[in-house]
Amino acid sequence: MAEIAISRGVDAALERGMEGRGLSREDALCLMQEGPLQPLLEAAAAVRDRAKGRSVSYSRKVFIPLTHLCRDYCGYCTFRSDPKPGEAAYMLPDEVLAVAEAGRRAGCKEALFSLGDQPERVFPEAKAFLKKLGFERTLEYLAAMSELVLEKTGLLPHSNPGVMGLEDLRRLRETNVSVGLMLESASPRLLRAGGAHWKAPDKVPSLRIQTMETAGQLSMAFTTGILMGIGETLEERVDALLAIRSVHEKYGNIQEVIVQPFRAKPDIRMANAPEPSKEDLERTIAVARLLFGGEMNLQSPPNLLSKDYPDLLKAGINDWGGISPVTKDFINPEAAWPQISSLAERSAGAGFVLRERLALYPEFCSRPEFVLPRLEPSLRKLRAENGYAREGV
Ligand code: SF4
Numbered sequence: 001m002a003e004i005a006i007s008r009g010v011d012a013a014l015e016r017g018m019e020g021r022g023l024s025r026e027d028a029l030c031l032m033q034e035g036p037l038q039p040l041l042e043a044a045a046a047v048r049d050r051a052k053g054r055s056v057s058y059s060r061k062v063f064i065p066l067t068h069l070c071r072d073y074c075g076y077c078t079f080r081s082d083p084k085p086g087e088a089a090y091m092l093p094d095e096v097l098a099v100a101e102a103g104r105r106a107g108c109k110e111a112l113f114s115l116g117d118q119p120e121r122v123f124p125e126a127k128a129f130l131k132k133l134g135f136e137r138t139l140e141y142l143a144a145m146s147e148l149v150l151e152k153t154g155l156l157p158h159s160n161p162g163v164m165g166l167e168d169l170r171r172l173r174e175t176n177v178s179v180g181l182m183l184e185s186a187s188p189r190l191l192r193a194g195g196a197h198w199k200a201p202d203k204v205p206s207l208r209i210q211t212m213e214t215a216g217q218l219s220m221a222f223t224t225g226i227l228m229g230i231g232e233t234l235e236e237r238v239d240a241l242l243a244i245r246s247v248h249e250k251y252g253n254i255q256e257v258i259v260q261p262f263r264a265k266p267d268i269r270m271a272n273a274p275e276p277s278k279e280d281l282e283r284t285i286a287v288a289r290l291l292f293g294g295e296m297n298l299q300s301p302p303n304l305l306s307k308d309y310p311d312l313l314k315a316g317i318n319d320w321g322g323i324s325p326v327t328k329d330f331i332n333p334e335a336a337w338p339q340i341s342s343l344a345e346r347s348a349g350a351g352f353v354l355r356e357r358l359a360l361y362p363e364f365c366s367r368p369e370f371v372l373p374r375l376e377p378s379l380r381k382l383r384a385e386n387g388y389a390r391e392g393v
Pocket residue numbers: 070071072073074077078079080115116117162200202
């Protein structure tokens with residue numbers, strides 16, 4: 001009897017998902033826990049195909065790690081660092097420009113600023129660096145560097161600087177075509193001692209949701225997503241997706257949702273934590289697709305699933321995220337080009353056309369409330385008629 005009830009629940013949830021009627025929390029949970037994988041993947045892929053066709057996008061970006069200093073200590077992070085003697089706290093403006101310029105020469109159109117969260121609140125070295133350049137806060141320096149890159153290179157800035165307040169977002173809106181902040185998880189439980197977000201005050205879910213909402217109030221296109229497999233329960237994972245959906249229902253500003261799997265590395269606090277399986281990742285992507293419907297851009301990075309990454313297309317994604325053709329040392333930027341051609345080949349092998357997009361998705365480019373007039377000329381230079389990236393730029 002219980003089994004019949006479960007399968008009826010699964011069938012009804014799949015049907016609602018397929019019809020685009022929007023999954024409830026119960027539906028999503030039922031599919032996450034009990035949904036047979038193959039029908040679930042097929043439903044998600046069909047919903048994606050109906051709205052997006054058989055194309056998968058990526059953004060050609062150059063990565064600008066403005067500072068690795070961060071006041072948080074997430075258990076899975078390899079990016080952050082404390083100040084080290086002899087190491088600069090931040091990239092200098094000349095360095096920022098040199099990296100961006102190398103990216104532009106390699107055909108990049110997005111300048112992705114990634115940095116730690118509010119280091120100046122805990123590290124005197126960060127404060128001293130900023131003061132020397134006339135800034136009080138990292139986010140002010142970021143706004144100035146975004147301006148520099150936009151003006152001097154024409155690359156479109158997209159910043160990923162952690163929690164942001166109203167004034168921070170207003171300032172970044174002047175130069176950034178979109179901004180990002182992973183929700184990661186909606187579970188405050190993970191902030192407890194030993195949890196993934198222990199000693200990470202900026203990972204309080206309500207603060208991150210607030211940032212997404214404030215960006216929504218300002219009509220800023222927003223990239224967010226979840227990091228799965230960091231100790232959250234399936235209920236909490238579904239709740240994180242629902243929290244993102246709820247912001248999008250209110251403001252319509254979520255341009256893409258990333259489903260990223262946790263990966264263990266030797267030098268992190270969670271080095272021995274189990275990684276989510278490929279099936280878990282596919283299932284989560286498929287549930288996310290049914291939960292958000294066909295129109296949402298759903299991304300999962302190809303480099304986190306080794307050679308099997310084209311399988312993620314079967315789960316309903318339509319974007320691979322930012323791909324950098326620029327090598328880390330910038331000596332041989334051409335050497336990385338085959339990565340993009342191989343992405344195109346592998347996507348084609350799975351029946352998909354790879355298309356380059358900008359840091360602002362095509363459907364947002366055509367909505368004037370999301371593009372400040374001062375950004376329009378820069379966007380126009382890089383954008384084709386259909387809103388994707390212009391070829392040969
Ligand atoms: S907020 Fe967490 S994930 Fe982000 S840089 Fe800091 S420690 Fe790493």
